[in-house]
Amino acid sequence: NAGVTQTPKFRILKIGQSMTLQCTQDMNHNYMYWYRQDPGMGLKLIYYSVGAGITDKGEVPNGYNVSRSTTEDFPLRLELAAPSQTSVYFCASRPGTGGERPQHFGDGTRLSIL
Amino acid sequence: GESVGLHLPTLSVQEGDNSIINCAYSNSASDYFIWYKQESGKGPQFIIDIRSNMDKRQGQRVTVLLNKTVKHLSLQIAATQPGDSAVYFCAETPYNQAGTALIFGKGTTLSVSS
Known part of the structure; x- marks a missing residue:
């Protein structure tokens, strides 16, 4: 059981480049989330999805886009990379029924913008 | 904005x-709380959760206490082991939080010496 899988694990981008961070889960969870974690800080929500075809903004969505074409996949897109987007990005998922269910996290993508 | 915080960084x-790790929260609308453990280079790992209608919950070597009167959450780890060394985050879900996303505190780094 792989859980939540994120690729790539590391990436270095130049300012202005674009890339897609991949996230897939094999637990048939309806809810999926993208967070970013800056050094010494907790996680902040970027975008989330409550099911295929449905996405919504979180606390820090600027500079990012997402799509949810299937239950399993929830890619995060950076269109014009900026140094402020240097961070560790975590994808998470949880079952959609009931509000009190813990989120399960991937191991993150470490992204540096130079 | 309102957020979950931790009393001690280390x-x-x-x-x-x-070990006792403390957390204070300010959103009285929060009704679900989770403790996560994060090891270096890994994503947050679920430890234990508690609903707002409870004041104590026990797991294997861990206990979470919730005091809604003073908006305080704590994680107790019995017989701490070197493998418990990690950053610990508390997280909350306010009742009306869109998408049931989690709000994280900054974390407490636990160091266990043998």
Whole structure:
């Protein structure tokens, strides 16, 4: 059981480049989330999805886009990379029924913008 | 905005001691709380959760206490082991939080020496 899988694990981008961070889960969870974690800080929500075809903004969505074409996949897109987007990005998922269910996290993508 | 915070950024204990990690939250609308453990280079790992209608919940070597009167959450780890060394985050879900996303505090780094 792989859980939540994120690729790539590391990436270095130049300012202005674009890339897609991949996230897939094999637990048939309806809810999926993208967070970013800056050094010494907790996680902040970027975008989330409550099911295929449905996405919504979180606390820090600027500079990012997402799509949810299937239950399993929830890619995060950076269109014009900026140094402020240097961070560790975590994808998470949880079952959609009931509000009190813990989120399960991937191991993150470490992204540096130079 | 309202957020979950932790009282101490670091905690150092000896192997075999009991550890107590504290967390204060400010959103009285929160009704679900989770403790996560994050090891270096890994994503947050679920430890234990508690609903707002409870004041104590026990797991294997861990206990979470919730005091809604003073908006305080704590994680107790019995017989702390070197493998418990990690950053610990508390997280909350306010009742009306869109998408049931989690709000994280900054974390407490637990160091266990043998």
